[in-house]
Amino acid sequence: MKKEVLLKDAPGARVLVLGNEAIARGAIEAGVQFVTGYPGTPSIEIMETLIEAAPQLGFIAYWSVNEKVAFDAVTGASFSGVRSMAIMKHVGLNVAVDSLQQLKLIDIAGGFVVVSVDDPSGVSSNNEQDNRWYAKFAGLPAIEPTDLNDAREMTKRAFEISEELHMPVILRSVTRLGHMTGDLELQSLEPRREEPYFDSSREWTPFPCLEPERRLRDKLRRAGKVLERYQLDRYEGTGSEKIGVVGAGFAFNYAQEAVDRLGLRGKLALLKVSTVNPLPSKIIHRLLSHASHVLVVEDVTPFLEEAIKAEAQEVQRPLHIYGRKSGALPEVGETILDDVVSALANIVRRESPEMAIPEDALPLSERAEQATVVKKLIPRRQIGFCAGCSHRATYYALTQALQNVGIKDPIIVGDIGCYALGFYPPFSILQTMTSMGASMGTANALAQLNPDRKVIAFIGDSTFYHAGMPGLLQIGQQQRPVLVIAMDNSVTGSTGQQPHPGTWQLADEQTVVPIEDIARAYKIPHVRVVRSLQVKRLINELQEALTLDVPAMVVSRQACALEPGERWRKRTIVGKIDLAKCDGCLVCFEEFGCPAFIAAEEEGKIAIDPVLCNGCASCRVVCPQGAIYFERLEQ
Amino acid sequence: MSSQGPLNLVIAGVGGQGSLFASQVIAQAAVQEGFSVRIAETYGVTQRGGPVYSQVRIGHQVYGPLIPKGRCDLILGLEPIETLRRAADYLAPGGGVAINTRANVPLETKLGRQPALSFETIREELQKLGVGELLVVDARTMAERAGGAASMNVFMIGTLFGFDIFSLSYDSVEKALRIITRPRFLEGNLLSLAKGREYALAAKAGPNG
Numbered sequence: 007m008k009k010e011v012l013l014k015d016a017p018g019a020r021v022l023v024l025g026n027e028a029i030a031r032g033a034i035e036a037g038v039q040f041v042t043g044y045p046g047t048p049s050i051e052i053m054e055t056l057i058e059a060a061p062q063l064g065f066i067a068y069w070s071v072n073e074k075v076a077f078d079a080v081t082g083a084s085f086s087g088v089r090s091m092a093i094m095k096h097v098g099l100n101v102a103v104d105s106l107q108q109l110k111l112i113d114i115a116g117g118f119v120v121v122s123v124d125d126p127s128g129v130s131s132n133n134e135q136d137n138r139w140y141a142k143f144a145g146l147p148a149i150e151p152t153d154l155n156d157a158r159e160m161t162k163r164a165f166e167i168s169e170e171l172h173m174p175v176i177l178r179s180v181t182r183l184g185h186m187t188g189d190l191e192l193q194s195l196e197p198r199r200e201e202p203y204f205d206s207s208r209e210w211t212p213f214p215c216l217e218p219e220r221r222l223r224d225k226l227r228r229a230g231k232v233l234e235r236y237q238l239d240r241y242e243g244t245g246s247e248k249i250g251v252v253g254a255g256f257a258f259n260y261a262q263e264a265v266d267r268l269g270l271r272g273k274l275a276l277l278k279v280s281t282v283n284p285l286p287s288k289i290i291h292r293l294l295s296h297a298s299h300v301l302v303v304e305d306v307t308p309f310l311e312e313a314i315k316a317e318a319q320e321v322q323r324p325l326h327i328y329g330r331k332s333g334a335l336p337e338v339g340e341t342i343l344d345d346v347v348s349a350l351a352n353i354v355r356r357e358s359p360e361m362a363i364p365e366d367a368l369p370l371s372e373r374a375e376q377a378t379v380v381k382k383l384i385p386r387r388q389i390g391f392c393a394g395c396s397h398r399a400t401y402y403a404l405t406q407a408l409q410n411v412g413i414k415d416p417i418i419v420g421d422i423g424c425y426a427l428g429f430y431p432p433f434s435i436l437q438t439m440t441s442m443g444a445s446m447g448t449a450n451a452l453a454q455l456n457p458d459r460k461v462i463a464f465i466g467d468s469t470f471y472h473a474g475m476p477g478l479l480q481i482g483q484q485q486r487p488v489l490v491i492a493m494d495n496s497v498t499g500s501t502g503q504q505p506h507p508g509t510w511q512l513a514d515e516q517t518v519v520p521i522e523d524i525a526r527a528y529k530i531p532h533v534r535v536v537r538s539l540q541v542k543r544l545i546n547e548l549q550e551a552l553t554l555d556v557p558a559m560v561v562s563r564q565a566c567a568l569e570p571g572e573r574w575r576k577r578t579i580v581g582k583i584d585l586a587k588c589d590g591c592l593v594c595f596e597e598f599g600c601p602a603f604i605a606a607e608e609e610g611k612i613a614i615d616p617v618l619c620n621g622c623a624s625c626r627v628v629c630p631q632g633a634i635y636f637e638r639l640e641q
Numbered sequence: 642m643s644s645q646g647p648l649n650l651v652i653a654g655v656g657g658q659g660s661l662f663a664s665q666v667i668a669q670a671a672v673q674e675g676f677s678v679r680i681a682e683t684y685g686v687t688q689r690g691g692p693v694y695s696q697v698r699i700g701h702q703v704y705g706p707l708i709p710k711g712r713c714d715l716i717l718g719l720e721p722i723e724t725l726r727r728a729a730d731y732l733a734p735g736g737g738v739a740i741n742t743r744a745n746v747p748l749e750t751k752l753g754r755q756p757a758l759s760f761e762t763i764r765e766e767l768q769k770l771g772v773g774e775l776l777v778v779d780a781r782t783m784a785e786r787a788g789g790a791a792s793m794n795v796f797m798i799g800t801l802f803g804f805d806i807f808s809l810s811y812d813s814v815e816k817a818l819r820i821i822t823r824p825r826f827l828e829g830n831l832l833s834l835a836k837g838r839e840y841a842l843a844a845k846a847g848p849n850g
Contacts, residue, residue, distance in 0.1 A: 022668055022678070186706045187665070187680035189672050259705035267646070343709045370734075373711040380729040380766050383758055384722060385750045387655070387692050592752065605751035 013059050017194040025183035026051035028154040028190050029121060032161025034059060037196035038091055039116070040083035041067040042076040044472065045501035046095030047130035048181040049123035053093050054502075064199075069504050072442075072472040077102035077120070081109055084118040084174075085210055086202040089165050096124040096135040097441070101473065103140065109174060110144050111212030111222055116200065117165035118174040125181045126305040126340035132422075132439070134338060136306035141176050141283035145222050147229045148176035148282035149238055150255030154190045157183060160280065162196075163236050170232055171225055178282060180305055182340065183256045230284045239286045241293065243275030248358060250275040250297035251350060252290075252314065254304035255282075257341050261303040264346040267367045270354065285313050294321050299357050301350055302329035305341050328353060344369035390427060393602040394567030394620025396495055396538035397425045401433040402598055402628070403541050403562075404462070404491065407548035416460045417452050421445040421474070423466035424500040425493045432599040442469050446477020449488045460552060462489045468498035468506045470521055475528075481557050482528035489551050490530075490559040492521045495566035503569045511571055525559045532556060538564035539624045567620055577621035579636040581614040587633035588612065598628045647679075647700030648806065649708040653727040654719030655745045656691045659794035662821070663717065664695035666798060669817035670809045671699040681706035694727050699809075714806050717797055719780075720745050725763045734771035739800040739841070741780035741793065776800055776841055787836035788829030795830045799837015803845045811838060 011021050012031050023031070030052045033041065041056045043049065053069065060067035066083075070076035073094045083090035094102065099122045106120070122140070125131040141148030147167055151157040161177060168175040212218040243250070251274055253261030258278045265271055277293050279286060293300065294317065302311040311329035318325040328334035334349040335341070351363050391398040408416060420426055420436035421444065428436040438448060449463035465474045470492055481488050496511060498504040505512055507519040525533045532554055536544045544562060551558040565572045581602065590610040595603050602620070606613035614634075626634050650667065654660040661682060668678040681696040696708045713731035718724025718740035728738060742760055749755050767775060778800060784793040798814065801807040815834060822830050 020672060022665070022672055182681065182705065182707070185682060187668060187682070188678055188703075188706070256705075263704040343705065343707060347709075369709070370711040376770065377710070377729040380725065380770065383756075383762065383766065384726050384729070385747050385755050385758060387747050388749065389691050595748065595752070603748060605746075605748060610752070 009055070011192070012055060013062055014192075015195045016192050019192045020189050021192065022187055023154065023190045024051050025154055025157055025179065025186045025188075026123075027055050028157040029161050029177070029179065029184075030055035030059070031190065031192065032158040033091055033119075034063065035158065035193055035195055036117075036162040036165045037089055037198045038165070039065045039088035039199065039202075040080065040090035041065070041093065042070045042079050043093030043121075044070055044073045044076055044098055045468075045498045045504040046098045046123075047501050048125055048184045049093055049095045049098070049121065050501050050504075051184070052121060069506070071507060073098040073101040074105055077105045080118060081105065083202075084114045084116040086116065086204050088116040088200050088202050090116055091119045091121060093121045094123075095131065096122055096137050097131060097133065098122075099137055099140060101442070103144075106140070106144055106146075106174070108212055110146050111218035112210055113172040114168070114174065115172075115205070117168040119161065119164045119168060120174055120176045121179065122176055123179045123181065123184050124306060129181050134306050136309055137176070137178055138282045138309045139307070141178075145226050146174055146176055146283065147171065147233060148178055149233070149280050150178040150282055151183065152253070152256055152258045152278060152280060153183075154186070154188045156280070158190060158193070160238065163238065167229075167232060167236065171229055173225055176282070178255065180256050226284055230287070233281050233284070234286065234288060238280040239289045240278040241275070241289050242277070243293070243296075245292075245296050247273070247275040247296060248298055249353060250277060250293045250300045252277040252279055252293070252300060252302045252310065254279050254302070254310045257303045257305050260341050260343050260346045263343055264303075264350050267347055268351060268354070268363055269367065270350075270361065273361055279310060282309075285317070287317060290314055290317050291321075294318055294325065298324065299326045299353050300328065301334060301346075301353060302327060303335070303341060303346050304329065388431070388599075390430070390432075390599050390601060391424070392567050392620075393600055393618050394572070394622040395424070396562060396564035396566075397428070397493055398598065398600065399538045399541050399564070399622075399624040400491065400493055400544065400562040401425075401428050401435055402624075403544040404548055405433065405435065405597070406545045407552055410545070411549050411552045413460050413552060416462055417449075417456060419445045419449045419452065419461065419463040421463070421465045421469050423469050423493070425464055425466055428464065432597055436464065441473075443473025443475075443477055446474050446481060446490070449490070450477065450481050450484065450486050453486045453488045460489065462491060464491050464493055466499070467492060467494040467496065467508050467521060471506050471508065475524060478525065478530070479528045482525075482530050485529075485557060487555045488557055489554075490525075490557070491548070492559060492561045494521055494561050494563040495569070496563070497566050497569050499566040499568070503566055511565070511569070522559070522561050530557045530559050532558035533561070534559070535561040535563055538562040539622050541624050541627045567622070577619075577639055579621045579623060580616050580639055581619045581621070581623070581625065582635055582637050583611070583613055584633045584635060585611060587631045588629075589631055591630060593630055594625060594628050594634065598625055600625055647698040647703045648715070648808075649713045649731075649733075650697040650699070650715045650717065651708065651713045651727050651731050652695040652697065652717045652719065653723040654693055654794075655723055656693050658719045659791075660693050660695055660719055663719070663794045663798055664697050665821055666795070666814065666817045667697055667699075667809070669820055670813040673813045673816060674809060676700060677703045679703045679706035692723055692726065694723065715739075715801070715804055717801065719794055719797055721760055721763050722746070722758055725758070725766055728767055728770055728772070732767075732770050732772060735773040736771075737774040737776075737804045737806060738767060738772050739776040739778070739797060739804070740767075741797060742777060743779055743781040774804055776803055776844055778840060778844075783836060783840060784833050788831070788833035791826065792829045792833035796833040796837040799834040799839075800841040802838040803841025
């Protein structure tokens with residue numbers, strides 16, 4: 007265990023942890039008994055900590071096939087009366103919402119917490135998405151922490167609130183909190199452990215409609231009072247300030263820091279809002295009773311700004327609410343402190359010019375221009391596939407196969423995972439990418455509507471199990487001549503090598519369900535499995551599959567180079583370049599682009615870094631001069 | 642760490658140089674001294690040779706982990722090109738920089754596909770950005786002579802003791818190192834930390850200091 011102390015009953019200990027680990031600690035302190043989720047950055051470390059802790063503390067924790075399956079499993083756990091938690095990234099919750107929309111209507115038993123880690127600015131995602139709307143949409147209580155201690159504490163409170171109201175509670179976090187390291191104070195572990203028991207004497211269903219809908223409205227009204235009692239929100243003011251600053255969840259940090267930097271602490275009212283739903287009207291009205299100008303600081307969308315604006319209707323005097331919607335703060339992107347400082351300074355100068363604002367506290371505007379000039383001098387560093395990655399070999403093989411067969415205008419569909427780097431050089435081969443598993447359905451329709459063109463769909467193994475299977479079933483059922491290339495590296499690679507149903511390395515512990523078995527069951531007539539690093543064979547198999555007029559799947563299989571078993575594998579060979587043969591054509595660099603390629607001492611030629619080379623040998627076929635060779639390493 | 646607000650420190654380098662480790666050592670030392678710490682790291686597609694940086698904030702009261710643009714008091718530069726990249730955004734006028742001269746030059750630059758960036762240009766640009774104290778060191782060579790090439794990051798941590806604004810004690814950094822380092826690297830790391838400090842203090846006392 008990386009941080010053994012997270013498992014200890016060590017109240018008062020101060021430890022350095024990630025925000026995600028603080029949430030995990032909160033769950034441990036709450037006596038969680040059942041946890042599952044699907045790996046999605048930035049939420050990973052919550053599950054990883056709990057999976058490590060589970061055997062020692064005696065609870066259940068495992069990775070699920072997708073977020074809906076995880077959510078449904080947690081439903082079963084809650085129905086069995088134990089505290090349970092489902093963990094996912096913002097877009098993961100989209101997958102589980104169908105279940106969420108039903109479960110909200112049922113009186114649950116064990117505390118049920120849904121952790122949603124949103125990703126402002128899409129640091130590790132394709133979109134920004136504000137999952138606070140899901141709380142409002144579904145009508146579920148939701149809370150969002152500001153800091154590490156808050157994260158631990160609110161995770162515990164979320165279980166209590168869930169049990170008091172008999173409904174799931176959403177804990178909303180953001181990337182910046184989840185991936186922030188800081189000091190956390192531990193509290194004692196809850197000794198409670200319920201014996202799981204499923205009560206068959208009652209019906210666990212929202213059916214028939216309307217009665218449960220009415221009950222939900224009643225619960226929500228009660229939720230307002232329950233949440234108020236937990237005092238998650240905080241008002242700082244005297245009741246006479248003209249200007250107020252509100253911060254939602256993590257964004258409250260920016261609100262506080264901006265106020266401090268401008269030297270306005272004590273001169274403005276400050277409001278920390280951690281209750282997402284139902285809106286904490288009482289404390290908001292306390293602010294609106296005296297403040298006429300209110301700046302709302304929040305990540306992603308003007309969720310709170312709009313809500314406060316609506317509340318302001320009830321106040322009988324002119325009120326000005328500023329935020330992402332009003333244009334005071336940028337509409338998109340993670341909150342940036344300097345933006346908050348500028349927005350607040352503008353309001354103060356206009357409305358309370360008597361408050362002096364120190365000039366040196368304002369953002370250094372000329373610095374931004376200077377930075378742009380300097381950055382033009384700084385060389386880019388291309389990101390690409392790791393040394394030894396099978397995806398590079400597979401994309402290279404397809405490029406060659408298409409050339410050899412003479413297909414000039416293929417439609418190439420991508421999906422979510424490391425292989426999305428296929429959008430970038432050197433391959434720049436992918437043409438579409440939307441959501442998890444979407445390649446299957448998209449390719450199916452593209453093939454139907456573009457019958458003269460070859461449609462090729464790339465899908466990773468974890469993505470295939472997650473949401474690709476139904477789409478492949480449709481291709482099989484309709485016998486559309488799509489070529490599916492399954493990029494099978496045996497783990498969920500891009501999020502840190504988590505296991506899934508195809509992880510053969512765990513064959514002792516689980517039944518492995520290979521992709522090819524599923525494809526055959528789904529009536530894909532042509533299914534081949536090739537080792538990715540056997541590039542010549544892979545090219546041949548792809549050429550054959552490209553000429554078929556039936557659905558085809560080629561599984562390109564090779565364990566992720568970062569998968570622990572692979573990473574610690576002893577290399578037996580290492581790449582060399584015969585400089586006598588190398589004519590400096592740079593085809594290896596331009597068409598293959600392994601990070602182990604470095605500049606040779608002889609100008610214009612390539613060498614292979616003996617430390618970075620993984621010994622996968624897939625580059626051997628790339629050199630037109632045959633200058634790449636592999637040497638046995640002395641063991 | 643002053644009454645004005647937290648100490649803002651950026652650690653700049655490329656994947657594999659141990660910038661994450663360096664931020665953990667400094668944070669651990671700060672927690673031992675009773676400070677609050679917040680670190681923001683680059684996560685996601687960070688790999689060997691890719692640009693990485695950490696933002697570390699230490700103080701009695703620290704809110705978020707993000708350092709505002711142009712407000713970084715001190716940059717620990719494990720790689721010179723990356724040091725300039727982060728200095729461009731974060732370095733405060735008058736802020737200090739400890740910079741390793743040993744560059745990790747991107748292949749595209751080596752192949753002449755994009756212009757090269759000499760160390761002298763980096764130094765000039767840092768000057769234009771208003772760098773205060775600047776400590777220049779071939780840390781790779783120095784680390785090789787001390788605790789080994791892999792302890793370059795720790796040697797660089799040692800050089801922070803040459804900056805007045807860095808007020809953590811040597812004892813607490815050493816103690817943090819003992820907590821975080823895997824046993825077989827400990828001896829080398831302790832040696833490089835000592836040598837790093839020695840180097841910085843000598844440079845400060847020297848004619849060009």
